[in-house]
Amino acid sequence: MTAIKTSDADAFVARPDPARPIVLVFGQDAGLVRERAESIIRASIDDPKDPFALAHLEGDQLASEPSRLVEEAHTMPLFGGRRAVWVKPSTRNFAPAVEALLTAAPPVDCRVVIEAGDLRKTSPLRAICEKARHAAVIACYADDEQSLGRLIDTEMREAKLTIAPDARDALVTLIGGDRRASRSEIRKLALYAHGKDRVELDDVLAVVADASALALDGVVDATFAGRTGDAETQFAKALGAGTSAGTIMFATLRHVTQMHKARLAIDAGDRVEQALYSFIPPVHFRRQNQVKAALNAWSAPRLARAMEQLADAALNVRRTPALAEALSQRALLSLSLTARRKD
Numbered sequence: 001m002t003a004i005k006t007s008d009a010d011a012f013v014a015r016p017d018p019a020r021p022i023v024l025v026f027g028q029d030a031g032l033v034r035e036r037a038e039s040i041i042r043a044s045i046d047d048p049k050d051p052f053a054l055a056h057l058e059g060d061q062l063a064s065e066p067s068r069l070v071e072e073a074h075t076m077p078l079f080g081g082r083r084a085v086w087v088k089p090s091t092r093n094f095a096p097a098v099e100a101l102l103t104a105a106p107p108v109d110c111r112v113v114i115e116a117g118d119l120r121k122t123s124p125l126r127a128i129c130e131k132a133r134h135a136a137v138i139a140c141y142a143d144d145e146q147s148l149g150r151l152i153d154t155e156m157r158e159a160k161l162t163i164a165p166d167a168r169d170a171l172v173t174l175i176g177g178d179r180r181a182s183r184s185e186i187r188k189l190a191l192y193a194h195g196k197d198r199v200e201l202d203d204v205l206a207v208v209a210d211a212s213a214l215a216l217d218g219v220v221d222a223t224f225a226g227r228t229g230d231a232e233t234q235f236a237k238a239l240g241a242g243t244s245a246g247t248i249m250f251a252t253l254r255h256v257t258q259m260h261k262a263r264l265a266i267d268a269g270d271r272v273e274q275a276l277y278s279f280i281p282p283v284h285f286r287r288q289n290q291v292k293a294a295l296n297a298w299s300a301p302r303l304a305r306a307m308e309q310l311a312d313a314a315l316n317v318r319r320t321p322a323l324a325e326a327l328s329q330r331a332l333l334s335l336s337l338t339a340r341r342k343d
Helices: 008-012 030-044 059-064 067-073 095-104 125-132 147-158 165-174 181-192 201-207 211-224 228-240 245-267 272-276 288-297 300-319 321-340
Strands: 022-027 054-058 083-088 111-115 137-138
Touching: 008 030, 008 137, 022 030, 022 095, 022 125, 030 083, 030 111, 030 137, 030 181, 054 059, 054 067, 054 245, 059 067, 059 083, 059 272, 067 083, 067 095, 067 111, 083 095, 095 125, 095 211, 125 137, 147 165, 147 181, 165 181, 165 201, 181 201, 211 228, 211 245, 211 288, 211 321, 228 321, 245 288, 245 300, 245 321, 272 288
Parallel strands: 022 111, 022 137, 054 083, 083 111
Antiparallel strands: none
């Protein structure tokens, strides 16, 4: 078994094992997959910008030409030194190309880094890499609250800033789902706070937080959970945050559409966790349990009826703006009551 433990992943990325020159980096968090692939490449060659030292291959290309990967991995550098091959994700199956590489003699002075999306344990690409002695497999899972906290602390330290406890807590709730996006938001906050010693809650709210977006999440989650009183409260908060009734209806309709798509995938055999990561944008980890519960509670036919109901309500809201708030509130409360029924 060549899978790298989650606790050992960062250490391996910083100092890749020469005995395992082939590395598969995959997972739910595309940003973390890319970050780790880039770090392994930087640790493996002297200059990533040197086209003679680094070869880029697309997975789709390898699916059509499997022998290309073996050829690139065993090509001797024109001017000597270390070399790397970087394989980008693909919509097609390029596992045969990787299998050919793994059954050939291990590459010398060449690191092969393979990026991939979320792979099941039964995925051919993941299975063949995990069985190979000279390969390493690194899974990249979405950051949890603890890892987000460490990321914030690291970025603040590098920016020579401290962060107030309440600001840190708020920031953790506003990022996540994609490591690169999270890092970008933290660095944007650090830039905003340049010249100060400490980042305060007001800084987070000014730069990172989208009050209307947070309010919309509250409305949607309460509605689909059947928490009628909470749905009313969250609806009022969204209006108070400056969100229009039409925007609330659009966000709810978009959510039920994605719920329906995910429910169909579950009915077709996908795991709830896998269906959850099909949402665009990804569901923040703090909301995941609520959305999972809703996916388990709502059937595809019920969600289809909810879509029709919300589409009609959204149309009425556009046609009669004077009654927009009342029509939206009634539609959401009706949907919340439906969520409480088991039929």
